[in-house]
Structures are given as structure tokens and as C-alpha cells.
Amino acid sequence: MSTITIKNVTKAFGDVVVLKEFDEVFGDKEFVTLLGPSGCGKTTMLRMIAGFEKPTTGEIHIGDRVVSSDKTFVPPEKRGIGMVFQSYAVWPHMTVYDNVAYPLKIAKIPKAEIKNKVESILGVVHLSQYASRYPSQLSGGQQQRVALGRALVAEPKVLLLDEPLSNLDAKLRESMRFEIKEIQKNFGITVVYVTHDQTEAMAMSDRIIVINRGVIQQVGTPTEIYQKPANQFVADFVGKVNFLKGEVKEGHIELVGLDQSIPYDGVYKGKVVVAIRPENITLIPNGQGSLKGKLLTQFYLGDVNDCRIDIGGEVIRVIAESESYGALQENQEISLYLKDFLVYEDDGKDDHTSIIT
Amino acid sequence: MQPSIAPSKKRFSFDFQFDVMWLIMGAIILFLLVFQVFPLLYLVFRAFFSTGSFSLEAFKRVYTYPLNWSALRNTLVTATLSMFFGVLIAFPLAWLVGRTNLYGKKFFRTLFVMTYMVPPYVGAMAWLRLLNPRVGNLNVFLQNLFRLESPPFNIYSVGGLVWVLTTFYYPYAFITISRAMEKMDPSLEEASRISGASPLRTLWTVTLPMMAPSIVAAALLVFVSAASCYGIPSIVGAPGQIHTVTTRIIDFVYIGSQEGLTDATTLAVFLMLIANVVLYVSTFVVGRKQYITVSGKSTRPNIVDLGKWRIPITVLVSIFAIVIVVLPFLTVALTSITVNMGRPLTMSNITFKYWERIFTRKAIIQSAKNSLVSASIAATAGIVVSLVMAYLLVRTNVKGKRIPDFLITVGSGTPSVVIALALIMTMSGRFHINIYNTLTIMIIAYMIKYQLMGMRTVVSAMSQIHPSLEEASQISGAGWLRVVKDVTIPLIAPSVVAGWFLIFMPSFYELTMSTLLYSTDTKTLGYELFTYQTYHSQQTASALATAILILVIVVNWLLNRLTDGEFSI
Ligand SMILES: Nc1ncnc2c1ncn2[C@@H]1O[C@H](COP(=O)(O)OP(=O)(O)O)[C@@H](O)[C@H]1O
Numbered sequence: 001m002s003t004i005t006i007k008n009v010t011k012a013f014g015d016v017v018v019l020k021e022f023d024e025v026f027g028d029k030e031f032v033t034l035l036g037p038s039g040c041g042k043t044t045m046l047r048m049i050a051g052f053e054k055p056t057t058g059e060i061h062i063g064d065r066v067v068s069s070d071k072t073f074v075p076p077e078k079r080g081i082g083m084v085f086q087s088y089a090v091w092p093h094m095t096v097y098d099n100v101a102y103p104l105k106i107a108k109i110p111k112a113e114i115k116n117k118v119e120s121i122l123g124v125v126h127l128s129q130y131a132s133r134y135p136s137q138l139s140g141g142q143q144q145r146v147a148l149g150r151a152l153v154a155e156p157k158v159l160l161l162d163e164p165l166s167n168l169d170a171k172l173r174e175s176m177r178f179e180i181k182e183i184q185k186n187f188g189i190t191v192v193y194v195t196h197d198q199t200e201a202m203a204m205s206d207r208i209i210v211i212n213r214g215v216i217q218q219v220g221t222p223t224e225i226y227q228k229p230a231n232q233f234v235a236d237f238v239g240k241v242n243f244l245k246g247e248v249k250e251g252h253i254e255l256v257g258l259d260q261s262i263p264y265d266g267v268y269k270g271k272v273v274v275a276i277r278p279e280n281i282t283l284i285p286n287g288q289g290s291l292k293g294k295l296l297t298q299f300y301l302g303d304v305n306d307c308r309i310d311i312g313g314e315v316i317r318v319i320a321e322s323e324s325y326g327a328l329q330e331n332q333e334i335s336l337y338l339k340d341f342l343v344y345e346d347d348g349k350d351d352h353t354s355i356i357t
Numbered sequence: 358m359q360p361s362i363a364p365s366k367k368r369f370s371f372d373f374q375f376d377v378m379w380l381i382m383g384a385i386i387l388f389l390l391v392f393q394v395f396p397l398l399y400l401v402f403r404a405f406f407s408t409g410s411f412s413l414e415a416f417k418r419v420y421t422y423p424l425n426w427s428a429l430r431n432t433l434v435t436a437t438l439s440m441f442f443g444v445l446i447a448f449p450l451a452w453l454v455g456r457t458n459l460y461g462k463k464f465f466r467t468l469f470v471m472t473y474m475v476p477p478y479v480g481a482m483a484w485l486r487l488l489n490p491r492v493g494n495l496n497v498f499l500q501n502l503f504r505l506e507s508p509p510f511n512i513y514s515v516g517g518l519v520w521v522l523t524t525f526y527y528p529y530a531f532i533t534i535s536r537a538m539e540k541m542d543p544s545l546e547e548a549s550r551i552s553g554a555s556p557l558r559t560l561w562t563v564t565l566p567m568m569a570p571s572i573v574a575a576a577l578l579v580f581v582s583a584a585s586c587y588g589i590p591s592i593v594g595a596p597g598q599i600h601t602v603t604t605r606i607i608d609f610v611y612i613g614s615q616e617g618l619t620d621a622t623t624l625a626v627f628l629m630l631i632a633n634v635v636l637y638v639s640t641f642v643v644g645r646k647q648y649i650t651v652s653g654k655s656t657r658p659n660i661v662d663l664g665k666w667r668i669p670i671t672v673l674v675s676i677f678a679i680v681i682v683v684l685p686f687l688t689v690a691l692t693s694i695t696v697n698m699g700r701p702l703t704m705s706n707i708t709f710k711y712w713e714r715i716f717t718r719k720a721i722i723q724s725a726k727n728s729l730v731s732a733s734i735a736a737t738a739g740i741v742v743s744l745v746m747a748y749l750l751v752r753t754n755v756k757g758k759r760i761p762d763f764l765i766t767v768g769s770g771t772p773s774v775v776i777a778l779a780l781i782m783t784m785s786g787r788f789h790i791n792i793y794n795t796l797t798i799m800i801i802a803y804m805i806k807y808q809l810m811g812m813r814t815v816v817s818a819m820s821q822i823h824p825s826l827e828e829a830s831q832i833s834g835a836g837w838l839r840v841v842k843d844v845t846i847p848l849i850a851p852s853v854v855a856g857w858f859l860i861f862m863p864s865f866y867e868l869t870m871s872t873l874l875y876s877t878d879t880k881t882l883g884y885e886l887f888t889y890q891t892y893h894s895q896q897t898a899s900a901l902a903t904a905i906l907i908l909v910i911v912v913n914w915l916l917n918r919l920t921d922g923e924f925s926i
């Protein structure tokens with residue numbers, strides 16, 4: 001059993017609190033991703049699980065063993081975890097074979113068995129023919145596989161990955177996603193994965209934990225996170241979104257300053273923010289639909305048509321089918337149908353829009 | 358039409374810049390050829406052609422003389438032992454200061470690095486006072502403490518020489534190893550921890566092997582510095598009749614005869630050979646093996662928790678710092694205010710007359726002036742060369758730009774005695790240049806020996822400026838000179854200042870080369886101090902040494918301030 005239990009963990013460096021009251025259980029064999037903008041505390045969380053940092057307060061359990069608390073602290077080498085570092089951290093003075101064999105040598109496993117295990121892992125990460133090479137003779141992607149092999153070879157129950165793909169080029173990144181996911185399923189291990197790339201998180205995770213400024217914003221499956229973002233930050237960080245300010249009236253929301261409204265019978269009263277994903281808007285012939293506007297620009301992207309539409313004072317983004325590109329003209333009056341939208345209470349803060357991803 | 362003029366104008370300025378570069382590079386190479394390459398080659402020639410045709414006569418004569426053999430042996434033994442102990446001290450210190458939660462590690466770091474800038478003969482003076490076989494303060498103290506029959510140590514011995522050499526050259530290793538450790542990606546060590554290795558095992562299987570090339574380079578540096586040191590063996594060794602190659606060379610030169618010069622040359626060739634082999638090994642063999650492990654994203658080093666050892670180890674390091682750094686410096690400072698060195702330092706035994714003397718005696722002031730002038734000129738000329746070299750190396754693809762770089766490196770790797778001797782042999786009229794007995798020869802010697810430090814500093818600063826910063830200025834309409842003035846110079850200014858002081862300081866208190874090159878009108882501070890120490894008054898010498906120490910500390914502090922802690926010497 002290799003659940004990871006994080007009990008109310010807070011981490012501060014000096015006076016600066018970088019993680020606040022983190023409380024979550026990662027299930028056995030689960031693929032959990034910590035997702036958030038750079039500097040939000042993801043690496044810090046991962047390093048606390050690994051044992052490179054001590055929580056300021058709170059406890060961490062791996063399985064039913066307490067690894068960090070007020071009274072106990074298990075050093076990294078005693079935690080039986082595999083970890084892949086962002087900079088690969090492959091030792092340049094050892095061959096690929098020696099790099100991968102290292103954890104087994106430390107564990108004093110017989111030589112013959114080490115050989116078997118290393119060879120089988122090198123097969124898994126497609127490096128069999130490179131065993132005797134030195135890392136300087138390998139490409140970035142291959143070094144990454146060495147790091148992965150080294151993390152897996154001792155058959156840990158928990159694997160931690162800190163932005164393992166961020167130094168690879170786009171094509172390689174996509175194929176590695178599937179490989180890592182495959183390995184996780186086959187080995188049946190619990191994975192904690194750190195990234196700031198939302199598509200990576202969506203593609204791989206069983207559950208995503210969205211963090212901002214050291215505070216958990218939402219925990220959920222990729223679909224939940226995408227379709228029901230808990231707040232404006234999550235809506236904005238995961239996927240694309242248009243925000244419009246509005247006020248709830250009888251059965252509809254009046255959009256502030258736009259002289260337009262959309263039907264609504266939800267729970268919120270008073271001032272609200274409406275969040276509409278660009279792909280949830282359909283362009284339809286003038287005169288129908290809930291919103292009216294004028295097409296400002298359109299960009300043909302091959303698979304879609306990326307449009308900017310002025311709805312009477314605010315410009316919103318609409319991602320339409322690519323066929324619409326030929327049918328529409330700039331400055332054309334147009335109607336919009338909203339397939340789906342979300343409503344949040346307006347807390348008066350606009351800072352979610354200043355997130356840089 | 359306008360546009361047709363613009364490109365041609367641009368090309369003109371490009372050509373112009375290119376020619377100026379060639380010119381400056383030519384001048385630098387010429388300077389190095391005349392004042393460095395030629396003299397050194399002549400030295401070798403002289404050793405083998407002492408009689409006019411090729412002969413090993415000179416070698417035979419020199420190396421059959423038992424005193425020379427013992428000098429050679431002493432040099433090799435003391436340098437090897439200092440290398441061994443120096444690294445043995447430096448590596449754990451570098452690791453403790455760089456990778457653990459040792460108390461006060463920043464302070465210790467500054468303290469150890471600062472020793473590097475203190476002239477080695479100060480250490481010799483201090484240890485002489487502390488471990489003199491009869492009246493050494495520390496000897497007497499230990500004898501009383503443990504009720505010994507006789508004083509426990511004798512500084513006038515090979516052991517004493519090794520001791521002082523080690524305490525003054527281990528900082529070379531400390532700095533080299535610390536730098537390499539800082540550059541190492543800490544996740545390499547973390548990867549070992551998470552693989553199940555304890556901190557000690559990680560140190561052994563990852564940190565140490567990764568650092569091996571730097572450790573070898575550091576060891577070689579200590580070896581060659583100790584082997585070419587003159588100040589320490591001349592103060593510590595001479596009273597006990599312990600000669601080294603450097604002291605023998607200078608004795609031979611002082612004999613003044615042609616035969617004496619030939620003998621000095623022959624010994625110098627031996628020293629030069631050692632230095633060149635070491636330089637070759639550390640740049641071309643070890644240098645190649647240096648692992649490039651600077652990670653893309655800077656992670657903070659994983660600090661090893663010393664746990665229950667934290668206090669004991671901090672105490673140990675403190676004791677080390679007190680014995681190796683504080684005690685000798687304090688001894689020198691106290692000596693400078695002692696009337697009678699044989700008596701304890703009571704109120705009646707305190708005087709400031711030696712301090713008064715160093716600020717009033719004409720001869721001392723004149724020597725200080727000489728040193729100030731020659732060191733300032735050497736530093737300024739050296740930094741100009743450094744700037745040009747930095748530009749050449751980092752920003753251009755001029756063919757042959759490695760040649761002056763190589764020559765400067767060789768020059769700095771050559772022992773001081775050898776440089777000075779080679780200059781004496783060639784620059785005193787034999788080849789139509791006679792600058793012997795002038796400050797010029799001193800300045801040239803300082804430049805050859807020390808400008809590398811300035812060059813390294815400026816080059817590393819320059820290579821950290823991305824060319825796009827300069828290009829951005831150019832695209833905004835600035836010309837070549839304007840770009841340099843608006844962008845390049847402001848960005849490298851701190852390192853230029855630091856580089857200037859790195860050449861200035863060692864030139865200012867230089868001893869070895871000055872001892873060979875001085876004349877009655879061109880005595881230097883180092884030489885003045887040395888004669889006071891050996892012949893007239895140790896207190897006056899100590900006052901001078903203390904003044905130099907204070908200067909080192911002030912300059913260090915100033916540079917630290919000036920550059921936000923990025924540079925110190
Ligand atoms: N050792 C440390 N000392 C001080 N501040 C730190 C340290 N490690 C991380 N931080 C700070 O904590 C915050 C979170 O860092 P990190 O966990 O690395 O973020 P992420 O991985 O999400 O980009 C950052 O503001 C960072 O500067």
C-alpha cells in the first residue's frame with residue numbers, strides 16, 4: 001500500500017510562507033499532478049515528500065509510515081522513493097549502466113540480479129544499446145530516460161517527477177507523456193507529477209491538484225477541473241476563458257456596460273462574473289442566439305477558426321469550426337449561442353487575469 | 358538616395374574596427390614575445406649553451422653540488438607535502454562551507470578566501486615568532502601548559518616549512534574546489550540520496566568523483582605555488598640552513614658572477630619545467646575532463662544537516678580558523694607594537710614608534726611610492742590588455758586569438774624567480790634593450806605574472822553578457838563605440854574594478870621578483886619589509902605587514918560593497 005497522506009502541511013522559508021495548509025491524500029497507484037504557475041510551491045511540496053525539505057508544520061505519511069512530523073523525520077535515502085529531476089541529474093562520471101544500477105548497488109543486491117534488473121529496465125526505457133555510454137554522449141531525451149530508469153529500477157512504490165519533460169522539444173514531450181503513463185500503469189506505482197503545463201496534466205493524470213500561491217484551488221479529475229473549475233483562477237489557468245462582469249436579475253444576467261443579457265436561473269444573486277470558454281460559443285446567423293456582436297478578426301489555424309468578436313464594448317474570443325473561416329467576413333454582424341458557461345460570485349478582484357502561464 | 362549610402366558607411370566602420378583589433382592584438386603579442394617568450398627561451402638556451410656550444414656542463418656542475426641536491430629535494434618534499442595537506446584541509450572545508458549547515462559558514466568562507474590575498478611572507482614572519490625553537494610564544498605556552506622538557510616545535514625545519522607553506526597555500530585549493538562545488542548541480546547529489554545513499558556515501562560516490570578533476574587541478578596549483586615560493590623558505594628555511602631551489606637561485610644571482618648566473622639559470626630551468634608540466638596537465642588533461650554540470654535552472658543546494666555533529670564540527674573549524682588565520686595575523690599585529698620581543702606584552706612594553714617609523718622614514722616612504730606607482734601602472738596596463746583580450750575571446754572570431762591567451766596563461770604559470778631571472782638576463786643591454794634598474798622592468802614582470810587574474814575576471818564577466826544586449830543597443834542606432842560605452846562597460850564595470858585590484862594587490866607587496874630586480878632607486882615595499890625582517894627590526898617589518906593586512910581587508914570589503922558581494926579578492 002503506498003498512499004501518500006499530507007496532513008495540514010505548511011512550509012515557510014524564513015518569513016515567506018510558500019505552502020499553506022496543504023491537506024490531501026494521494027491514493028495507491030494513483031497518478032496525481034500538482035499543477036500551477038511557476039513559483040506556486042509545487043517543487044517545494046514534492047521535495048517535502050522526497051525528504052529534501054522539512055514541513056514547517058504538519059505531517060507526511062507514506063503508506064502507514066510517518067516520514068515527516070514534529071517528532072520524526074525520515075531522510076530521503078530511507079524513504080524508498082523514485083524521483084526524476086528537472087535537470088535529469090544523471091551522473092556524468094558514470095555510464096548509463098552504472099547510473100541505473102546505482103540504487104541497487106546501494107541496496108546491496110547481488111551482482112547477477114543487478115544485471116538482470118538493469119537490463120530489463122533499460123529495455124523499458126529503450127536504452128538497451130546505450131548501456132556502456134557516458135551521459136555526455138546522449139541526447140537530452142535519452143538522458144531523461146536514464147533518469148527515469150534509475151528512478152524505477154529499485155521498484156519503488158512511489159515515483160516523483162518534477163517537470164520531467166520541460167527541457168524536451170514538443171514532439172518528444174508528447175511521446176514521453178504516453179510512455180510515462182504506460183510505465184505507471186504497468187508497474188502499478190503511485191505517481192506525483194509536477195508541471196505548469198495544463199495539457200500535460202490533463203493528458204496524464206487521474207487527479208489534478210491546482211495550486212496558486214501555495215494554496216490548493218481545486219482537486220479533481222481532468223474533466224471536473226476543466227468543466228467545473230472551482231473558481232476564476234482555475235477556469236483561467238486550465239484552458240482558455242472569457243470573463244464578463246454581470247448582475248443577476250429575474251431569470252437572466254445583465255452584462256455590465258454591454259446592454260445585453262444571458263438567461264440564468266442559478267443560485268447566485270447580485271454581482272457576478274460570467275466565464276465562457278471560447279469553444280463553448282457557436283456562431284449562428286444574425287438575429288438568433290443570446291448575444292450579438294461584430295466580427296473583428298479571424299485567424300485560420302487549420303483545425304479551428306480563432307475569432308475576436310466585439311459584443312458592444314468587450315472583445316471576446318471564440319473558437320469556431322474551421323469551415324466558418326470562408327463563410328465569415330470581418331466587421332460582419334453576428335449572433336452567438338452559448339453552449340455552456342459558468343458563473344462566479346464577483347469578489348471584486350481582477351488578479352486572476354494577471355496570471356502568466 | 359539615402360539608402361545607398363548607409364550600407365557602405367557601415368562596412369567602412371566594420372573594417373576600421375577589424376583593423377584596430379588586429380593592431381591591438383599585434384601589440385599585445387609583440388609585448389609578450391619580447392618580454393616573456395624571448396627571455397624564457399633564452400633562459401633555456403643559456404642553460405644548455407653556457408659555454409657557447411651545446412653542453413650539459415652547467416647541469417653537471419650544478420647538480421653535483423650537494424647543497425643544490427638538498428635544495429631540490431627540499432623543494433620537492435615540501436611542495437608535495439604542502440599539496441597533500443593543503444587539499445586534505447581544503448576539500449572538507451569547502452564541503453562544510455558550501456554544502457552543510459555549519460554555523461557561520463559565510464564568515465568562514467570570507468576568512469579563508471581572504472588569506473589568499475595576504476602575502477605569504479607575513480605567515481612566515483608570524484610563525485617564526487610563534488614557533489621559534491627557544492622563545493616562540495606558542496612554544497613557550499605549550500611547554501608551560503604541558504610541563505615539557507623542551508619546546509615542542511622547531512620552525513627552522515622541513516616540517517616547519519611545510520607547516521607555513523600549507524597554511525598559506527591551502528586557500529588556493531579551497532577557492533578552486535569551492536568554485537567547482539558551487540557550479541555542480543545539487544540535484545546530482547539529491548539523486549543519489551533518493552537512490553538510497555546516505556550523505557556520507559553520496560559524498561564518496563558522487564561529490565568526490567565529480568570533483569576529482571578540480572581537486573587534481575587544485576593540488577597541482579598548491580604544488581607549483583609552494584615549489585616556487587621564495588618568501589617563506591627565505592624567512593623560515595634560511596636560519597636552519599634549509600635551502601630550496603628558489604633561495605638557491607637568488608643566492609646564485611647575488612654572487613653576481615657569470616658562473617653564478619649560469620648556475621641560477623640551470624636551477625631555474627628545472628623549476629620552469631615543473632611549472633610547465635603542471636600547467637599542461639591541469640589545463641589540457643584535467644581541464645578536458647571537467648564535467649559541465651551547470652544545470653539550466655538554478656536549484657538551491659541541498660544543505661546536509663550535520664545533526665548532532667553540527668556544534669562539534671563548528672568548534673573544530675573555529676579552532677582551525679583561530680590557529681591558521683587569527684593567531685598569525687594577531688601575532689604580527691602585536692609584534693609591531695612590542696618594544697622588547699623577549700618580554701611579555703605589558704603596558705610598559707608597548708610602543709607605537711615602529712608605526713611612526715613606517716610613516717616617516719624616507720626610505721620606507723620612497724619604497725612604498727615605488728610599489729604604488731609600479732603596481733598601479735601594471736594593474737592599469739594589465740586591465741587594458743584584459744579588456745581587449747576579453748573582447749577578442751568572447752566577441753570575435755579573429756584567427757589566432759587563442760595565442761595571446763595561451764601566452765598570458767603560461768606567463769602567469771611561470772614561477773616568479775624564473776620570470777625575474779629571465780628578464781635580468783635579457784633586458785640589461787645584451788640585446789639592445791636595457792631597462793635593468795628601472796621601474797619599467799618591475800612593471801613588466803608584474804604584468805607577466807599577475808595579469809591573468811585580471812583577464813580571467815573580465816573574460817568571465819564579458820561572457821555572461823549575452824550578445825543580444827549589445828545588439829539591442831546597435832539596432833537602436835548606436836555605433837560600435839557607443840554600444841561599448843552604454844552597454845558593455847556599465848555591465849562589466851564591477852569586474853573591471855575587481856580585476857584591477859587582483860593585479861594591483863599582489864604587485865603592490867610583491868617580494869620575489871622585486872628582490873631580483875630592485876636597484877637602490879627602485880626598492881619596493883616587499884623588499885623593504887623583507888630587509889627589515891631579516892636584518893634590522895622585526896617590529897618595523899611587522900608594522901608594515903600589518904598595514905598591508907589592513908589594506909587587504911579594506912580593499913576586500915570595498916569590493917564586496919561595490920559589487921554587491923559578487924566580487925571580492
Ligand atoms: N530554499 C528556499 N529558500 C527560500 N525560498 C525558497 C526556497 N525554495 C523555494 N523557495 C521559494 O518558494 C516559492 C515556491 O518555489 P517552488 O516550490 O520551487 O515553486 P514551483 O516549483 O511551483 O515553481 C518560490 O517563491 C521560491 O522562490
Ligand SMILES: [Mg+2]
Binds near residue numbers: 039042043044
Ligand atoms: Mg519547480
